[in-house]
Amino acid sequence: MSDGLPLKITNAGRAALAAAIATATAVTIAQVGLTAAAFFPAPTIVALPAEFGRLAAVSGVAIGDDVVHMTAQDSTDAEYTVRGFGLYLSDGTLFAVYGQDDPIFEKADVSTLLIAVDVKFAAGEAAHIEFGDTSFIYPPATETMRGVAEIATQAETDAGADDERIVTPKKLAQRLVAVVGGVIGDLWGRHVNTAGLATGGGDLSVDRTITVPRASGAEAISGLLDDRAVTPAALRAVLLDREIVGGGLAMGGGDLLADRIITVNRASAADAIAGVNEDVALTPRALWSFPGADGATDYFQIPGTSWWIMFVDGAISANTTIVVTLPTTFPHYCRLAVVNAGRTDYASQDNDAFASSWNASSVTVFNPSDAAQNFWIMAVGR
The missing domain is CATH 2.60.40 (Immunoglobulin-like)
Known part of the structure; x- marks a missing residue:
């Protein structure tokens, strides 16, 4: 199995794919040609150099809008070495090629050859590529695609950095034991302490209760205790116990549960001149309401007389x-x-x-x- 091989799409293959995109159809990859010869995969190639055979068991699926996962297999008893291969369309066009100097893989007579590669395309092109045989597909597993995945080692599980391998229950359990055990040990070594009005607490080996005692209405009114909290009910008792009332010329008032108004009634001009009422207050205007007090005439009444x-x-x-x-x-x-x-x-x-x-x-x-x-x-x- 080989991953991430940089296939080169040929000029003929690119033209076929462009025509399929233009007509909203798809090209079909039907065969994989094999060669033992080392060659440079140029886009001008129209035939695979020194091709010795083709595999018709080719399957594939788009695993993104720009990636196609392809799988080819050979379960015959043939023996050979492969240094390059090419993808052929159903009309015989050489679509893409790959080649290198060293053997890509070698097949023995008792083995089965399995080629699995991911081919990268431009965005949106993967939807226009089909495969002639869909009887077997081995795509890599993703969050949205069922497929083949490698099992993570315990070290990879503990590291928590790999997002491609899967974790087994056993390895996850071992990781959780290490993490939770450390956390629990740290928790038992920690304490919840209290200060001020709060009492209680302790280490975290058991449930703990933190208590803040409430002040009663009488305690809130007395204002003597310093180890209790005043609740809205206790505060209401204080407001009910206290009043603001008027005296002398001031009238009104009441308890502190609502806004109160203290009123001092103003003396009228007649009150000021008569000099009889004792429940009103003189204002500058009333004081100067005596006849002649404004200086407009040559006479005036002495205020209050x-x-x-x-x-x-x-x-x-x-x-x-x-x-x-x-x-x-x-x-x-x-x-x-x-x-x-x-x-x-x-x-x-x-x-x-x-x-x-x-x-x-x-x-x-x-x-x-x-x-x-x-x-x-x-x-x-x-």
Whole structure:
């Protein structure tokens, strides 16, 4: 048996194969010619040199899209030496040849000649090659092809590198004993240790249990133990035990199982002016909601009180009394009105204007001076 012999396809064989591919047919390899002569396998050869016989028992099969496995045999009592051979098509065309100087094989009269070779083609060509005799085929076994395979030695089995030989149960068992035995020995020498909250463990000669104790709800609430794990149930107990509630002006709250809202109600403008409610908080806007607080007028209410302050300016002629109307009327009365801090203890030419009387809506101003004056009034009332 010979493997991997580099057969040379002849020009005639290549032309026949090309025609078969073009017509979607196949060429048929029908015979193997034998020669004892050494020759150079050139593609121009049309006949096998010094051919002494042909074998018609030729079988083959495509074992891939570019490889054909071929088998030929001679079970006669003939004796001969073979240095070359050729593949003939059914129409007599010499398809491919192989030759070398040393004998490829020698046949004795009591032996059977078996030629088995793999022929490499271009991709897709193997499907266009057939064989005249399919009564026996000895292809190499693959994952998708039944065939002949060599049994791996124990060394090859142990190495695990050969992907062509097959492994027997005995050799596999010996390999597994060596591997598993080593693994088990390593496992028994190893330990599973624990730390932190985990307890238990030991070597791997037996089953081991690793335990993490759970904290109860009461233990989680107390927050004292440091050797237990808090579970969702224990955490829920903590959330139920704790509350966030409002006090004073803050209202709302509850336990921590849900989002809570603490609310502080805002005082309205009316609340701010009335000064009565004790359950609302003043905001800057409410604080400046008192009449006149925005500075747009000449009067305003003092926040948190019922007192008002008003301002008026004007001019008065010499030795004259005038009544000045306030920007607005006090709700109840005017308590005091001051005009430029007027004084009456100097000579007439030095006397300032002053408020001689007032009421909720006006102030009477007297100018004792012999000259006209500008004045400013500040009035306070309720």
